Amino acid sequence: MKPKKLCQHASCHELIDYNETYCAKHQPEKKRGYADSYQYKKNKYGKYFKFYHSKQWRKLSELYRYENPCCEICLANGVVRKADVVDHVIELRDQWDKRLDKSNLMSLCHSCHYKKTKEERQKREVIH
Known part of the structure; x- marks a missing residue:
């Protein structure tokens, strides 16, 4: 007979x-690992996800950040702050053909x- 204990x-x-922690009723949900999360996002966002992970985009965004190292919005307000992200002015969802422009x-x-x-998300929710 195996030793028993109470569910945690x-x-x-x-x-x-x-050797168990919880009974069948109280088993915690399995957390997604990196591979599961990657696959989930790839399936959900399709071509956008693929584009943002492409060599073309990585090179273009790196070059653009090199040429424009400061945040453009902060700079317009008189604050000098390092840029961390390259963003599309017109979202890809609205104009896919401008993705590398x-x-x-x-x-x-x-x-x-x-x-x-x-x-942008709030504007999109109002429209839909």
């Missing part, structure tokens, strides 16, 4: 094998990129 879940009185790019810091993305 609060107020559960189910006996389980000693340098005139459609802008260097942004994380903070400005987050604000711009949030505003």
Whole structure:
């Protein structure tokens, strides 16, 4: 006979094998690993995900950041801050053919990129 113990879940009185942590009812959900997360995003975002992981985009964004090292929004407000992200002025969802057009790019810091993305999402929700 194998030794038994109580399930670790609060107020559960189910006996389980000693090498287990929780009973079948209280098993925590399995967390996604990197590979699962990568595959999930690849399936969900399709061509956009593939584009942002392409050699073309990585080289273009690196070159653009090299040529424009400061956040363009901060610079317009008189603040000099390092750019972390290259963003599309017109989103890819709206004009896919402008994905490699340098005139459609802008260097942004994380903070400005987050604000711009949030505003774009809110506009998109209002339309739909």
